[in-house]
Amino acid sequence: MNWHDDESYITVTGREPFRFEACLKWLKKRDKEIMYEVVGECVFILIPTEEGAVLSGIEGAYDGVKVTFPLTAPTEAGKAQIASFVNEWFDMDKDILPFYQLAAQDPVLKPLIPEFKGMRVVGIPDLFEALTWAIIGQQINLTFAYKVKRRFIEQYGEHIPFKGRRYWLFPRPERVAELDPAELRELQFSMRKAEYIIDIAKLIRDRKLSKEKLRNYTPATLKKELMSIRGVGNWSADYVRMKCFRQPDAFPVADVGLHNALKARLGRDRKPAVEEIMEMAAGWSGWEAYAVFYLWMSSG
DNA sequence: GGCCAGGCTAGCA
DNA sequence: TGCTAGCATGGC
Numbered sequence: 001m002n003w004h005d006d007e008s009y010i011t012v013t014g015r016e017p018f019r020f021e022a023c024l025k026w027l028k029k030r031d032k033e034i035m036y037e038v039v040g041e042c043v044f045i046l047i048p049t050e051e052g053a054v055l056s057g058i059e060g061a062y063d064g065v066k067v068t069f070p071l072t073a074p075t076e077a078g079k080a081q082i083a084s085f086v087n088e089w090f091d092m093d094k095d096i097l098p099f100y101q102l103a104a105q106d107p108v109l110k111p112l113i114p115e116f117k118g119m120r121v122v123g124i125p126d127l128f129e130a131l132t133w134a135i136i137g138q139q140i141n142l143t144f145a146y147k148v149k150r151r152f153i154e155q156y157g158e159h160i161p162f163k164g165r166r167y168w169l170f171p172r173p174e175r176v177a178e179l180d181p182a183e184l185r186e187l188q189f190s191m192r193k194a195e196y197i198i199d200i201a202k203l204i205r206d207r208k209l210s211k212e213k214l215r216n217y218t219p220a221t222l223k224k225e226l227m228s229i230r231g232v233g234n235w236s237a238d239y240v241r242m243k244c245f246r247q248p249d250a251f252p253v254a255d256v257g258l259h260n261a262l263k264a265r266l267g268r269d270r271k272p273a274v275e276e277i278m279e280m281a282a283g284w285s286g287w288e289a290y291a292v293f294y295l296w297m298s299s300g
Numbered sequence: 301g302g303c304c305a306g307g308c309t310a311g312c313a
Numbered sequence: 314t315g316c317t318a319g320c321a322t323g324g325c
Binding site for chain 3: 139140141143144147188189190191192193
Binding site: 133134135137138139140141142143144145192196230231232233234235236239252254255256257258259260296 | 304305306307308309
């Protein structure tokens with residue numbers, strides 16, 4: 001990771017080609033998201049550090065981003081943690097040139113590259129948040145999923161107000177582990193999802209599950225490990241590998257958003273079957289996550 | 301009003 | 314190993 005301390009702000013540099021403006025397009029598209037707020041060309045988010053949560057404003061810089069601190073300035077150590085979060089959120093260290101090389105040979109992906117060049121898979125660095133969001137999003141439409149997520153965060157998260165808006169920290173596993181499924185039912189979680197999420201919170205609270213433990217697993221082992229968690233199937237495991245562990249070969253092939261994007265790009269009147277998608281994706285090998293993300297971005 | 305939604309589990313053959 | 318009912322409700 002490459003970052004620099006400029007006293008009142010920090011800069012984090014991405015590996016070329018990196019363009020924050022392209023990532024910002026994605027952030028703006030998720031306008032029902034509650035964990036961050038886009039104001040103009042700047043995204044504000046509460047970033048957890050060991051010295052507490054720090055409200056941070058992130059905007060584009062020459063070959064990376066500039067991060068300012070509108071409320072309280074973090075210490076040197078805090079800045080390092082914030083730089084690390086930002087670097088991870090935007091997958092800034094990844095060398096994505098191989099993806100562009102294979103995309104140039106691919107009829108589906110090729111048209112997307114000029115439009116979104118420099119865009120990274122925008123991630124979910126926190127494992128509990130990534131798993132919870134994957135489970136909330138299963139088999140319900142995204143509009144409703146965002147409503148449920150909002151209720152969950154407003155009920156059990158903490159926030160800091162700034163300029164008439166609230167900036168949230170995702171509910172901590174220790175808090176969620178204490179809940180009764182009935183409490184989440186009131187927020188319109190299904191009973192199953194309530195159980196899954198509370199169980200995962202307990203696993204994390206009891207140190208049986210952590211990002212640090214899983215971080216160095218091979219892709220296949222990580223997927224197997226994630227799928228051993230109740231409520232996490234094929235799609236969710238790949239979604240979390242993609243958004244939290246940044247493994248570019250993660251391929252949530254059953255994803256309805258992917259199906260709809262392909263239908264639109266191919267001009268079909270129905271969604272392609274999974275088998276057909278697998279054939280189409282033969283050339284995406286190793287970069288399926290980026291292919292999926294660029295396709296998500298291209299539609300809807 | 302009916303089909304679909306960023307699927308998963310458990311039960312069955 | 315492969316198939317499917319049931320989940321649970323909102324969105325459009």
